[in-house]
Amino acid sequence: MGTAGAVGAGADGAVGERRQLINVAYRLLGSVTEAEDAVQDAYGRWYGLPRNRREEIRSPGAWLTTVTSRICLDVLSSARARRERYVGAWLPEPLPDRAEWGQAEGAGTGGADPADQIVLDESVAMAFLVVLESMTPAERVAFVLHDVFRYPFAEIAGVLGRTPAACKQLAASARRRVGDARTAGPSATGRADVLRRVKEAWEAKDIAALVGLLDPAAVLTADGGGLAGAVPRPVEGGARIARYLAAVADQAPGLELLERSVNGMPGLVARRAGVVVTVAAFDVHGGRVTRIWAVRNPEKLRPWALESGPWTAAPRAPGGS
Structure with a gap:
């Protein structure tokens, strides 16, 4: 072509x-x-x-x-x-x-x-x-x-x-x-600043702070693929999402949150015992988070294995040649 x-x-x-x-x-x-x-x-x-x-x-x-x-x-x-x-x-x-x-x-x-x-x-x-x-x-x-x-x-x-x-x-x-x-959102720096505050509020289980950082009409979608725990349907509303995130923090002691790029945009990565268990991407508008996409299916997190340890998968030659 x-x-x-x-x-x-x-x-x-x-x-x-x-x-x-x-x-x-x-x-x-x-x-x-x-x-x-x-x-x-x-x-x-x-x-x-x-x-x-x-x-x-x-x-x-x-x-x-x-x-x-x-x-x-x-x-x-x-x-x-x-x-x-x-x-x-x-x-x-x-x-x-x-x-x-x-x-x-x-x-x-x-x-x-x-x-x-x-x-x-x-x-x-x-x-x-x-x-x-x-x-x-x-x-x-x-x-x-x-x-x-x-x-x-x-x-x-x-x-x-x-x-x-x-x-x-x-x-x-x-x-x-x-x-x-493609609607213009904040710069990468602006997004990173919002997510840094989300991370801090999440770690502190500060529901009020989370509600302030989430758009009232925000939506969280999680993908566990039946292989990892995840809400089966999207969580709608900033207040409901804030309570859900706080509950996750309560139920997962030792969860480590890291600020990392996800698909080229600021995002958050959760590790437990050194293993990446969740990768979350965000959409931010008007200084608030409007969408959260949380991938928990371990089969979809294989490219993140390097974050947990050495990558050992053997690459395949083109066309098997």
């Missing part, structure tokens, strides 16, 4: 596209694991082509991006059934900023953990990813490929099997959904 993959033909050019493909797939799927699986599948198809066919493809990156996007489209299309089987609310997998933990990123894109290859910008902010979840699969693919990665509609049409004009309409519809998520 376009010039994004024009780094040379053949296997070497294909291997060099891994980072870009992971970035595309994560934004399309909201899951590091599923993004890696989609990219692995695309590489498997690439290496499954006859050698002479691969050599005929002028831009391996364009071919791989198209295939990866189609795989993601299929995954998104089947997501509704899978989400219906999911226990409780489903949230995107949160991403850490390794630099904050004194962890160096893996050298090269082939050997790094997939989460380390994802560029942290506004297009992976939790508020943004949650809005993407409200889109139809076709809207999401058209919007992400065009508005985030700047692919032309003529090429997106090849992914979706629709006309360029239809793809343009899909992206426009998705853009309208995004509106509120």
